[in-house]
Amino acid sequence: xxxxxxxxxxxxxxxxxxxxxxxxxxxxxxxxxxxxxxxxxxxxxxxxxxxxxxxxxxxxxxxxxxxxxxxxxxxxxxxxxxxxxxxxxxxxxxxxxxxxxxxxxxxxxxxxxxxxxxxxxxxxxxxxxxxxxxxxxxxxxxxxxxxxxxxxxxxxxxxxxxxxxxxxxxxxxxxxxxxxxxxxxxxxxxxxxxxxxxxxxxxxxxxxxxxxxxxxxxxxxxxxxxxxxxxxxxxxxxxxxxxxxxxxxxxxxxxxxxxxxxxxxxxxxxxxxxxxxxxxxxxxxxxxxxxxxxxxxxxxxxxxxxxxxxxxxxxxxxxxxxxxxxxxxxxxxxxxxxxxxxxxxxxxxxxxxxxxxxxxxxxxxxxxx
Ligand SMILES: Nc1ncnc2c1ncn2[C@@H]1O[C@H](COP(=O)(O)OP(=O)(O)O)[C@@H](O)[C@H]1O
Ligand SMILES: [Mg+2]
Numbered sequence: 001x002x003x004x005x006x007x008x009x010x011x012x013x014x015x016x017x018x019x020x021x022x023x024x025x026x027x028x029x030x031x032x033x034x035x036x037x038x039x040x041x042x043x044x045x046x047x048x049x050x051x052x053x054x055x056x057x058x059x060x061x062x063x064x065x066x067x068x069x070x071x072x073x074x075x076x077x078x079x080x081x082x083x084x085x086x087x088x089x090x091x092x093x094x095x096x097x098x099x100x101x102x103x104x105x106x107x108x109x110x111x112x113x114x115x116x117x118x119x120x121x122x123x124x125x126x127x128x129x130x131x132x133x134x135x136x137x138x139x140x141x142x143x144x145x146x147x148x149x150x151x152x153x154x155x156x157x158x159x160x161x162x163x164x165x166x167x168x169x170x171x172x173x174x175x176x177x178x179x180x181x182x183x184x185x186x187x188x189x190x191x192x193x194x195x196x197x198x199x200x201x202x203x204x205x206x207x208x209x210x211x212x213x214x215x216x217x218x219x220x221x222x223x224x225x226x227x228x229x230x231x232x233x234x235x236x237x238x239x240x241x242x243x244x245x246x247x248x249x250x251x252x253x254x255x256x257x258x259x260x261x262x263x264x265x266x267x268x269x270x271x272x273x274x275x276x277x278x279x280x281x282x283x284x285x286x287x288x289x290x291x292x293x294x295x296x297x298x299x300x301x302x303x304x305x306x307x308x309x310x311x312x313x314x315x316x317x318x319x320x321x322x323x324x325x326x327x328x329x330x331x332x333x334x335x336x337x338x339x340x341x342x343x344x345x346x347x348x349x350x351x352x353x354x355x356x357x358x359x360x361x362x363x364x365x366x367x368x369x
Contacts, residue, residue: 004063005030005277005309006051006200011060013046014077017085017167020046022333024060028278028311033304035320035341036313038330039356044313047330048280051311052202053193065277069196071186074179076171085170092165099157106150113143198226201276205283207263209255209270215242216251219270227274234273241269245299261292265299272303279303281312317360321345329353 006028013021020043028034036044049055051062053070058077062070117139124132209218219238223229229237242248245265255263264284271279281300285293297319304310304323314320320327320341327344329337329352337350348354 003029005032005065007061007063007066008051009061011047011050011062012058012075012078013043013050013055014058014075017082019077020333021050021057024333024335026328026335026338028309030277030309031307032326033310033324034312034326034328035324036311036328036330037315037317037320037356038328038336042331043333044330045282048202048282048311048313051280052197052200053188054202064196064199068186069192070188073182073185074176076176079172079176079179080167081170081172085165085167088165088170092160095160096157099153099160102153103150103157106146106153109146110143110150113139113146194226198222198274199276200278200280201271201274202280202282203264203267203271203284205287207255207260207267207287209263209267211255213255214251215247215253215255215258215266218255218266219273222270223273237273238269241272242266244272244302245269246295259292260288261295264288264292264296268296268299268303276308278309278311281310281314283313283315285314285316317345317357329356331356 004027006026008024008026008028011021011024012019024047036047038044046055050057050060057070057072059072059075060070061068061073117136120132120135120139127135210221213221216235216238219242220231220234223234223237224231227234239248239251242251245268247262247265247269250258250262250266255266258266268279268284284300285296288296293316297316300310300312300319301323310324312319312324322341324341326338327341328335329344329348329350331352337344337348337353339349343349344353345357348357
């Protein structure tokens with residue numbers, strides 16, 4: 001038993017050959033406010049989405065309060081020999097270019113040949129009949145040769161294209177079956193997924209609110225549908241949380257009548273209505289006009305003070321530095337570095353972290369995108 005609220009071991013997520021998360025290991029303690037920073041495309045969103053099973057991880061173990069809710073020890077992609085596969089792909093690409101070039105070369109030769117015949121015919125008067133016929137016959141011979149070469153080149157190009165490199169040819173099924181037999185996998189059912197999503201709630205960059213409902217209804221619906229709360233109870237809870245994000249005056253507004261900052265505050269209130277144990281924030285202020293970033297960050301700062309466990313993917317380095325107790329720098333599907341905010345921002349250990357932080361520090365660690 002550990003004190004971790006969320007334990008992530010050997011998490012991997014592959015989209016085909018694109019290994020977006022390679023091997024993520026992390027323990028989240030109750031009350032942690034963790035900021036995740038890193039360049040675009042490094043896998044930050046995919047990581048959060050895996051925790052909530054909005055993406056099914058390719059491999060890994062996820063536990064919530066010491067209960068395993070997802071476990072896949074072995075995945076087929078781990079038994080694809082990607083070194084050989086990528087080598088074969090490169091060779092294939094080279095072959096494709098080479099054979100296509102060959103087709104072009106012989107096609108061009110034929111065009112040049114045609115011009116030559118034309119030129120010779122134009123200069124016929126310069127030659128004796130005998131010489132002219134000899135030259136014409138030579139050119140005819142060349143044409144036959146070029147045509148044969150072109151035919152071969154086209155055939156070869158077609159052959160190459162007919163045999164693309166397939167991943168399954170580099171996949172060792174026996175090893176995979178053996179690994180599965182040694183370590184049976186746990187697949188999750190929809191009940192578990194719903195439970196996890198009500199305890200580990202996501203706040204999205206683009207709000208994901210229901211535009212056809214008003215503010216209050218947005219905060220009630222999941223309570224009645226997922227948590228099976230009575231409508232009146234759900235309403236009371238919704239009002240409480242909308243008040244806590246200072247949206248009590250807008251409860252009957254439609255979502256389209258709100259500013260970006262207000263929408264995000266409603267999304268946060270909606271998340272709070274689920275009585276979450278963890279809120280995952282995926283760049284909650286990135287879609288906002290600059291003047292609205294502050295109001296959302298203020299709400300998040302207050303939440304952090306209540307002891308709520310938060311994982312925040314953000315470009316707001318000021319927030320990461322001042323509010324979180326741990327900063328994680330992710331790149332290329334790995335956690336490159338993690339530590340206390342002061343350590344990561346002031347004294348990063350890894351070269352990659354230093355390089356990433358450079359452009360923010362040059363701008364005074366504020367709201368730089
Ligand atoms: N559903 C998907 N299908 C295929 N590729 C995806 C999918 N979601 C994300 N990716 C790829 O995963 C990589 C990491 O994306 P993401 O997790 O959004 O990074 P970040 O949030 O750090 O910018 C990108 O190369 C992206 O194209
Ligand atoms: Mg993202």
